[in-house]
Amino acid sequence: MSLSMYVATVARLLPGSLDGLARRVALCFTPDPTNIFAPEATPAHSIFGLSMLVLGICAGIFLVVGGLLLYVVIRFRHRRGYTVREPVQIYGSTQIEVSWTVIPILIIVVLFLATARIIFTTEMARKPADAVNVVVIGHQYWWEYHYPKLGITTANELHIPVSDPRHPQPSYLTMTSADTDHSYWVPRLAGKMDLIPNKINTMWMDPEKPGLYLGQCAQYCGVEHAKMLIRVYADTPAEFAKWVANQQKPAVQDPSVAEGRAVFMHNACMECHTISGTAAKGKFGPDLSHLASRDTFASGAVPLTEQNLRAFINNPDTYKPGVLMPAMHLNDHDLDAVTKYLMTLR
Amino acid sequence: MATQTQVAGVGYQAGAKGPGGVFLATLQDWVMTVDHKKIGIMYIVYALLFLAIAGVEALLMRIQLAVPNNHFVSPQTFNRLFTMHGTTMVFFVGMPILFGFGNYLVPLMIGARDMAFPRLNAFSFWVSAFAGFLLYFSYFAGSGLYGAGTAPDVGWFAYAPLTAKVFSPGHSTDYWTLSVLLSGVGSIGTALNIVATTLCMRCKGMKLSRLPLLVWLYFVTSCIAFIAISPLTAAQIMLIIDRYLGGHFFDTQAGGSAVLWMHFFWIFGHPEVYILVLPAFAFANEIIPVFSRKAIFGYPAMVAATVGIGFISMSVWAHHMFTVGMGPAGNTFFTLSTMIIAVPTGIKIFNWLATMWGGNIHFTTPMIFAIAFLFQFLIAGLTGVMLAASPFDWQLGSSYFVVAHFHYVLVGAILFMIFSAFYFWYPKMTGRMMSEKLGKWHFWLFIIGFHLTFDFMHIPGILGMPRRIFTYEADRGWASWNMIVSIGAFVQAIATLIFLYNLISSYFKGQIAGPDPWDAWTLEWSTNSPPPSYNFAQIPTVESRRPLWDIKHPEDPDSRYE
């Protein structure tokens, strides 16, 4: 450890932030929703700064060596009327060979120190006391979120507060997996971090602007890996407080949909899903207590509308073939009822 | 030689009664052979077969990914496609084709009459061949007793615990482990043979310092193979124990570790990519000098750099694991070790450039493939260095940028050099030249297709597209790039078909080559094309690294300078 600290200290002496330049380059890219070169949080920014340095150096090497190759191929091509039997044979030259060993070593040193600096500033960042803690558990094809300090459990859509640079309030994700490996990747906020069973990883993000940030699972985890999408909502402090207050309430008990609730409780639904304040305490599928407060379901794969939800419950394979929720073969009447019920869970 | 023809002759007479006689005799001749040249050619043919299969799998994936939310194949099918494509390309295309050329060329280049262990050689080939068969057999028998067959769908590095019985029921994963295990056994056998041949079968005067660079590189590759492939074998045995005997090596429910598999796999996996690329470098080491008409520049440095790559490649494996949470110390260490590889690799690139410098470069088909290799390997290496900067990898890892990086090496460097080797040594193997005209067509179409596919593949990676997804959302801005990538894949396919046509038609119609069509300098060009089964009527004696140069230029032999 002491050695690595030393490396980090040396690394810090390198020319600091390339952010100014970096931002300008970013503007050249269209604001695609998951562009790694359009960072909106500190970890993504520092990675971006490093990326520009590395890209710059590599581009330089490419131009020099590629240019040399081009020159050699044109200059020394075989021409008609080449009369000498064979060109002069040269077997080597220690001087030249030493120089093209040493120069790359120097470049590597620069690259390495710049990289080490970002590794340490990102991974060893001090965690402020008022940081938001979220426990993230990856499941085959959906995300489970807990806010231990706030007593909230939810799924698939992550809400975190915007972090004001004057009062940084980063969010810390403590992550593990319930089954296979997954990886959490929201390119505009931070680099990815894997969720691995029996292992706890952490990452942090501090979005600068409110809004929705997209991403998706980046470690192959099974059939529906492609549809394990991530949505991170960066809320203003007021919005976030409102969201928290709502999530902390038990699930709405609307008497007008009692029939739908009964369907839910009399079928296997309750074995797999939790709805707070009811008998449904299943843990295998997402918590549905505030399902209707989300914009999407099935981990971001489907917009939440009554129609879509009905189709999903009828046969989850319509949207996610291979998903771990079985088709429950409810009749049309029950299907309508349970859908109506779920739509009231704001 | 005498024995060979006699065996064939006897077979012919015995079977002459039916029309199948000649065929059966030939078949028997090939199946029973222990001749390194025949085994080499069998390796190559077998690899080409799998190249076509895995290439078609790639095409199917590209059709699926051409447009967002496509339903061309099901998610399950897609996952099988990339698993089979990756596994096939690495284990049943890359390895056998390289061993094929190695088998063919190493004894010829060191003036030997066969490999050190001819029977082991045949055994290794048949084991590898059986392994490939086993992998594809899983399409028919993969799900065991229930239902139709399936192929493995765990990805070519098969991360635990996805391979556990709970997540991968049926037998498809078993076929995968067994097949990879067997292919590893075959590879170790051949590697052992190459090392023993290099050390013990050299002709008189062929000191280690005079070995053709190709042989040196094959020697180093084989040494890496012992240390790198065995961990894979061990890991596969553990996986088999888990799946069949109820062991817990990678069973996360019983306290087993998923990360341990990653370490074991990449301790194999990273050196493996150098096992694949060093033979490609080896071809370049022979082909670039011949068509630049110059001796290789800096022979000792080339050898040292190769050995250096061999050693360093053992200490970089966890750069495939920058996102598993190794902590800052681990990430820093593996960043450094990975970046250092650029130094010996750079030495090679510069030495090749220096070899061409001041030369008289002939743009024959093998040479233009080699030049394209230099250009593409440069880019591929530089994207590798970007990935090695671990924070950058936190963004780029597991994205299409990685897929672009490694295809740039595997296709842009290795496959290009393999094509180059085909055009270069085909005359030696068959006695006929390949068509230069078709060769140029092949080259230009393939390079256009290659760049369409793999240049543009970097961009969706930067735009956040993960790999191994069977489809993607329309609003991410990935669609147009993917369309270009898919079009490029089809251009590559057309080029490959031209190549295959060239390969076959030149066998019957190609111009007669003669022993030394390229005016080259190493020993294989001193014997007939194709060489007789005993290779050399008289075992040669050498005095320098370029024995044929010495013969052609008695006034100025190489031996004066070494």
Place this chain on the structure above:
Amino acid sequence: MSTAVAVAHETAGEWKQPSRGIVGMFCLIAAESAIFVIFVVAYIYYTGKSLNGPTPRQVLDIPWFTSVCLLSSSITVHFAVHALQHARVRASALWLAGTILLGGIFLAGTGMEWYRLIYHDGLTISTNLFGTTFYSLVGLHASHVIVGLIMLLAALIFATMGKLGKQHAERLEVLSLYWHFVDAVWVVVFTVVYVLGR
């Protein structure tokens, strides 16, 4: 076809190169060592990580006697090679028999240990991580002992049939290299399993 090889050897003459057999065996040993390293690493990594018992301390006894037998068989096999090099076939056969006996005792010891572990202590390969890593590592080694014993036995049979001669000394030496390797691995396995891991 093998005649071609022989020709190559004839021309070798004063131009000296290492023996194929020994180079090949060293390659094999390199590859096998790498396999063992991985199993040993897995064993060390999982020591003390089992979620349930039995633990190594509860069930493992240190196999001093059989280990000494196995290690001494390295010496006997060395003498067997030495004797054959000097064309003393009978002596060589006796030393070979001794080696096989010692190896056999070791193997029997392992067999008894496993029997006790399985039927008395209820430890199988699927009991816990300890069981998994223990049986695979020790079993991998034992399988190498078995292969070695089979080959030694073959050599002994050839010797009793009078088909073993001085000209085979190099082959026997290659075999003895393998046997030394198997012994050396046992030193590592012994240390890891019975000393460090307990």
